[in-house]
Amino acid sequence: EAQVTQNPRYLITVTGKKxxxxxxxxxxxxxxxxxxxxxxxxxxxxxxxxxxxxxxKGDVPEGYKVSRKEKRNFPLILESPSPNQTSLYFCASSLSxxxxxxxxxxxxxxxxxxx
Amino acid sequence: QKEVEQNxxxxxxxxxxxxxxxxxxxxxxxxxxxxxxxYSGKSPELIMSIYSNGDKEDGRFTAQLNKASQYVSLLIRxxxxxxxxTYLCAAPARDGSGNTGxxxxxxxxxxxxxx
Numbered sequence: 001e002a003q004v005t006q007n008p009r010y011l012i013t014v015t016g017k018k019x020x021x022x023x024x025x026x027x028x029x030x031x032x033x034x035x036x037x038x039x040x041x042x043x044x045x046x047x048x049x050x051x052x053x054x055x056x057k058g059d060v061p062e063g064y065k066v067s068r069k070e071k072r073n074f075p076l077i078l079e080s081p082s083p084n085q086t087s088l089y090f091c092a093s094s095l096s097x098x099x100x101x102x103x104x105x106x107x108x109x110x111x112x113x114x115x
Numbered sequence: 116q117k118e119v120e121q122n123x124x125x126x127x128x129x130x131x132x133x134x135x136x137x138x139x140x141x142x143x144x145x146x147x148x149x150x151x152x153x154y155s156g157k158s159p160e161l162i163m164s165i166y167s168n169g170d171k172e173d174g175r176f177t178a179q180l181n182k183a184s185q186y187v188s189l190l191i192r193x194x195x196x197x198x199x200x201t202y203l204c205a206a207p208a209r210d211g212s213g214n215t216g217x218x219x220x221x222x223x224x225x226x227x228x229x230x
Binding site: 035041042043058090097107109 | 123147149156157158159160161164166203205216217218219220221222223
């Protein structure tokens with residue numbers, strides 16, 4: 001089944017404890033992206049990757065890191081999480097980031113709480 | 116900052132009625148637009164995409180694009196309670212070279228279909 005998977009789905013952690021949220025897709029998509037969703041603020045893009053080893057900042061990259069060493073994986077790293085990073089996080093992928101048909105497929109989401 | 120704007124709602128319609136969801140965008144160069152549906156606590160799923168001026172129909176859904184007025188709309192005919200969700204409008208951000216890889220989402224409109 002073609003899909004985007006994220007792990008963990010739920011995570012409660014404490015301020016300053018490094019964490020990684022994994023994202024994997026099995027559709028051979030070139031483009032992957034991370035979003036956070038907060039009430040009243042909609043979906044905001046954190047980082048995106050056009051292809052392996054190519055990443056770029058979205059609108060809210062502060063406090064996050066990403067890497068794209070393999071085409072299928074795009075982990076999101078929070079080196080020192082803070083309570084304002086409590087949010088619902090989505091990973092997404094699409095065939096291409098540059099074509100007009102940039103239809104993105106979303107993972108199931110990771111609900112992160114930072115105490 | 117390129118923007119995509121939606122009325123957050125909620126938009127309430129009776130079962131069987133036509134629901135009309137609207138979205139405006141600031142980048143006159145935008146070429147493609149996407150409508151995603153998101154049920155509470157779930158990930159967004161693509162329901163319609165539109166690239167050309169005019170109407171595009173898919174079952175009970177019709178997307179309408181007017182590039183001159185910079186708006187895109189989604190009509191849902193014969194609305195059902197199962198259509199109750201948040202509808203997100205999105206457009207790729209562009210620069211002088213074309214799409215940047217960033218996808219800009221509106222804040223979403225919450226639709227309530229009452230039996």
